[in-house]
Amino acid sequence: xxxxxxxxxxxxxxxxxxxxxxxxxxxxxxxxxxxxxxxxxxxxxxxxxxxxxxxxxxxxxxxxxxxxxxxxxxxxxxxxxxxxxxxxxxxxxxxxxxxxxxxxxxxxxxxxxxxxxxxxxxxxxxxxxxxxxxxxxxxxxxxxxxxxxxxxxxxxxxxxxxxxxxxxxxxxxxxxxxxxxxxxxxxxxxxxxxxxxxxxxxxxxxxxxxxxxxxxxxxxxxxxxxxxxxxxxxxxxxxxxx
Amino acid sequence: xxxxxxxxxxxxxxxxxxxxxxxxxxxxxxxxxxxxxxxxxxxxxxxxxxxxxxxxxxxxxxxxxxxxxxxxxxxxxxxxxxxxxxxxxxxxxxxxxxxxxxxxxxxxxxxxxxxxxxxxxxxxxxxxxxxxxxxxxxxxxxxxxxxxxxxxxxxxxxxxxxxxxxxxxxxxxxxxxxxxxxxxxxxxxxxxxxxxxxxxxxxxxxxxxxxxxxxxxxxxxxxxxxxxxxxxxxxxxxxxxxxx
Numbered sequence: 001x002x003x004x005x006x007x008x009x010x011x012x013x014x015x016x017x018x019x020x021x022x023x024x025x026x027x028x029x030x031x032x033x034x035x036x037x038x039x040x041x042x043x044x045x046x047x048x049x050x051x052x053x054x055x056x057x058x059x060x061x062x063x064x065x066x067x068x069x070x071x072x073x074x075x076x077x078x079x080x081x082x083x084x085x086x087x088x089x090x091x092x093x094x095x096x097x098x099x100x101x102x103x104x105x106x107x108x109x110x111x112x113x114x115x116x117x118x119x120x121x122x123x124x125x126x127x128x129x130x131x132x133x134x135x136x137x138x139x140x141x142x143x144x145x146x147x148x149x150x151x152x153x154x155x156x157x158x159x160x161x162x163x164x165x166x167x168x169x170x171x172x173x174x175x176x177x178x179x180x181x182x183x184x185x186x187x188x189x190x191x192x193x194x195x196x197x198x199x200x201x202x203x204x205x206x207x208x209x210x211x212x213x214x215x216x217x218x219x220x221x222x223x224x225x226x227x228x229x230x231x232x233x234x235x236x237x238x239x240x241x242x
Numbered sequence: 243x244x245x246x247x248x249x250x251x252x253x254x255x256x257x258x259x260x261x262x263x264x265x266x267x268x269x270x271x272x273x274x275x276x277x278x279x280x281x282x283x284x285x286x287x288x289x290x291x292x293x294x295x296x297x298x299x300x301x302x303x304x305x306x307x308x309x310x311x312x313x314x315x316x317x318x319x320x321x322x323x324x325x326x327x328x329x330x331x332x333x334x335x336x337x338x339x340x341x342x343x344x345x346x347x348x349x350x351x352x353x354x355x356x357x358x359x360x361x362x363x364x365x366x367x368x369x370x371x372x373x374x375x376x377x378x379x380x381x382x383x384x385x386x387x388x389x390x391x392x393x394x395x396x397x398x399x400x401x402x403x404x405x406x407x408x409x410x411x412x413x414x415x416x417x418x419x420x421x422x423x424x425x426x427x428x429x430x431x432x433x434x435x436x437x438x439x440x441x442x443x444x445x446x447x448x449x450x451x452x453x454x455x456x457x458x459x460x461x462x463x464x465x466x467x468x469x470x471x472x473x474x475x476x477x478x479x480x481x482x483x484x485x486x
Contacts (some may be wrong), residue, residue, distance in 0.1 A: 054388050078392040084385045088407050088483065101395035145331055147393065 002180045004030045006148040011062010013046055020046060020058050020175060024207050026200060028151075033174070033182045033217060035196035037189060040218060044185045044202045050076050050155050051183065066151075070080065077147040081156040083140040085128035091115070092124045093140045107237050114142040117176065136166035138172070142194065147174055154184045157190065167221055170194055174218035189233035193226040194219050203240035210236065267340070274454040281348035289443070290462055295437040298466065300356060300428040304363025305420060305474075311364065312371025312420075313413065320374070320379035337369045342430060349435035359431035366427035367420035374419070378436065379405050381471025414478035421474035427469045440466075 010025035021043040038044040053073030099106040103212045118138040158166045199210040214227035263275040352358035432441025447455035
């Protein structure tokens with residue numbers, strides 16, 4: 001992994017002439033988890049996809065820059081709500097997708113370390129269809145880590161999981177992605193309150209930075225400060241929507 | 243259970259057939275009963291086997307050539323916008339032409355032998371193979387392509403590692419369809435001009451009012467087509483993602 005930069009996206013976006021989001025500026029602190037919290041349709045996924053260099057269907061005016069001046073899109077790893085595992089490939093093959101697509105010689109020792117870290121060693125030769133939802137997201141996380149990129153973009157990766165598995169995955173991801181510049185897009189105030197080192201609420205009126213809880217992330221599920229923040233975030237979401 | 247229900251359906255069909263023969267009292271050169279057809283089939287088993295062999299070769303070679311041609315065409319279409327603009331309308335147009343009308347031409351160009359029938363089978367299966375595989379190639383789930391993009395994959399690598407594997411189930415359904423159509427193509431070719439094959443035998447038997455032999459040949463063709471379909475089904479099970 002190369003050095004982790006600050007990342008700033010500033011600008012506005014329209015879809016077919018209608019405003020998706022007015023001019024805004026969001027900075028992702030180097031080596032930090034930034035949680036972008038918002039309801040459906042406010043454009044938070046668009047922000048993430050713009051940083052990733054993916055098609056958004058929106059017209060974006062503005063710029064996306066890294067503090068070290070290097071290009072951004074070649075340095076991101078991406079993880080979505082859908083695990084995007086190839087159903088015909090084994091767990092081991094799925095983890096190595098990036099190197100295979102780039103025609104690189106894969107670092108098998110590194111793959112094995114990641115597989116072990118994600119507690120997947122018993123599932124190496126299984127196909128995704130044979131795994132549970134939580135196991136599948138662990139494979140997706142291993143694949144993301146295999147990319148070893150300084151910037152990691154997470155688009156609601158845990159929202160389809162049950163509460164217990166989600167909390168496990170949050171802990172695992174927080175630990176595994178430590179030191180990277182992470183953007184987590186989520187609609188879940190509890191998730192933002194648990195993981196965010198910086199929390200930003202996105203509504204149709206723009207961005208509102210919020211004070212993260214005092215404890216260091218990932219916070220305990222029953223951490224009082226986090227629960228308080230969670231309540232405050234939900235209140236903010238509801239007020240802004242009204 | 244599956245075989246049992248197939249057997250029951252066959253017995254039922256035979257019973258209905260026999261019933262129609264019995265109720266209508268049609269002479270056997272119009273509608274022979276199942277028993278007579280079975281007897282004729284047994285008496286002519288070597289003759290029928292010989293002609294089945296010829297038709298089988300035509301069908302299998304046609305299926306192989308048509309599949310290769312269809313796969314190559316679909317890949318070209320998926321890869322190049324120019325190919326889509328130039329070739330796709332033509333592909334649809336060839337389907338709008340009645341293949342029956344082309345059969346005499348093929349015989350004129352390729353002769354009475356194997357290749358005019360192979361060409362006929364190819365013509366008939368080319369479109370289902372091409373269009374099903376092409377559809378599969380163009381319908382790669384967008385999420386996979388997004389992921390590949392963030393991984394800086396070349397279009398070639400995406401095609402090879404993602405789009406083709408994701409399209410294999412579509413190709414499998416095209417091939418299964420083709421297995422049913424290919425015998426029809428071969429038989430049409432034989433009707434128009436040939437001296438061997440089940441289509442030729444059917445025409446010959448019909449012309450001599452040997453309706454029982456005609457039925458025997460026709461049913462043999464039917465059984466052959468069903469077996470071929472089952473074989474292709476099994477062969478493509480892995481592609482279709484059905485294998486466990």
